[in-house]
Amino acid sequence: MTRGDFLVTGAAAALVAGLYLALWDGGAPGARARVTVSGEAPRTVALDRDRRLTLDGPLGPTTLEVRDGRIRFTASPCRKKVCVRAGWLARAGEFAACLPNGVSVQVLGAARRFDAINY
Amino acid sequence: MAAGEVTPGSGRIVRPSREDQLVAWLAALAITVHLAEAALPMPLPGVKPGLANVVTIVSLLHLGWRAAAWVSLLRVLGGSLLLGTFLTPTFILSVSGAAASVGVLALAWPLARHGLSGLGYSVLAALGHMGGQFGVAFALFIPHPAMLHLLPILMTFALLTGIMSGIIATAVIQGVRAENR
Numbered sequence: 001m002t003r004g005d006f007l008v009t010g011a012a013a014a015l016v017a018g019l020y021l022a023l024w025d026g027g028a029p030g031a032r033a034r035v036t037v038s039g040e041a042p043r044t045v046a047l048d049r050d051r052r053l054t055l056d057g058p059l060g061p062t063t064l065e066v067r068d069g070r071i072r073f074t075a076s077p078c079r080k081k082v083c084v085r086a087g088w089l090a091r092a093g094e095f096a097a098c099l100p101n102g103v104s105v106q107v108l109g110a111a112r113r114f115d116a117i118n119y
Numbered sequence: 120m121a122a123g124e125v126t127p128g129s130g131r132i133v134r135p136s137r138e139d140q141l142v143a144w145l146a147a148l149a150i151t152v153h154l155a156e157a158a159l160p161m162p163l164p165g166v167k168p169g170l171a172n173v174v175t176i177v178s179l180l181h182l183g184w185r186a187a188a189w190v191s192l193l194r195v196l197g198g199s200l201l202l203g204t205f206l207t208p209t210f211i212l213s214v215s216g217a218a219a220s221v222g223v224l225a226l227a228w229p230l231a232r233h234g235l236s237g238l239g240y241s242v243l244a245a246l247g248h249m250g251g252q253f254g255v256a257f258a259l260f261i262p263h264p265a266m267l268h269l270l271p272i273l274m275t276f277a278l279l280t281g282i283m284s285g286i287i288a289t290a291v292i293q294g295v296r297a298e299n300r
Contacts, residue, residue, distance in 0.1 A: 023267045
């Protein structure tokens with residue numbers, strides 16, 4: 001263990017700490033969300049105005065709430081309520097869906113990119 | 120790699136130098152470690168002990184940067200052929216990680232005079248490996264902003280495994296030097 005090793009390890013630890021500070025700021029807030037009901041064209045919902053939306057899926061009405069720049073599922077006629085438990089979506093890229101009722105919500109960021117690419 | 124000797128008159132017979140043979144032995148050792156490690160289940164994708172890094176660092180300190188680069192890249196090539204991942208995304212990630220760590224070592228190697236030992240090089244190589252691998256993964260396979268949240272965690276593991284393999288490399292080098300004395 002030399003002085004150089006101490007310096008390098010210290011600098012590496014500082015770099016890692018810096019990465020936490022730089023990348024764990026929660027991501028960019030989203031201004032819009034894309035709401036999709038299966039079989040219909042997706043629509044874009046602005047998140048700057050508080051309101052409630054009711055969407056009709058195959059099982060019945062799903063309600064969404066927009067408040068303080070966030071969006072969430074408040075009710076859906078599905079069994080497991082995975083969509084409601086997903087809670088508030090605020091950051092670009094965040095996504096929730098009620099698959100039984102075919103409703104999905106994704107917060108849009110500045111640049112729309114792919115989730116993942118598989119070959 | 121050190122140029123082999125060319126025997127005049129009898130066609131071109133390239134005789135591997137002593138260093139070539141050492142590189143081949145070290146690469147074989149690294150491939151063995153690589154395979155053993157591939158069999159271990161890991162809790163998080165992209166995280167593994169990186170013990171093959173030990174062999175790269177030992178090569179670096181004994182034979183220099185070029186030998187370390189050969190050992191590292193031969194390890195990825197040989198390991199992927201044996202694991203059946205040659206030319207798959209896994210292989211691409213492996214190559215980019217190895218290339219980045221070798222690149223970082225190439226930059227750091229002239230600093231040897233300023234007193235870096237196996238530990239320092241190992242930490243640099245580990246961070247370089249993870250950084251290069253993550254960069255390629257992000258650019259080619261999963262360009263999703265959420266991926267960036269994973270980077271600090273992965274780099275933390277890279278730092279820890281770098282320190283760990285650095286300690287092992289230092290012990291190995293001391294052992295080899297005691298043996299040669």
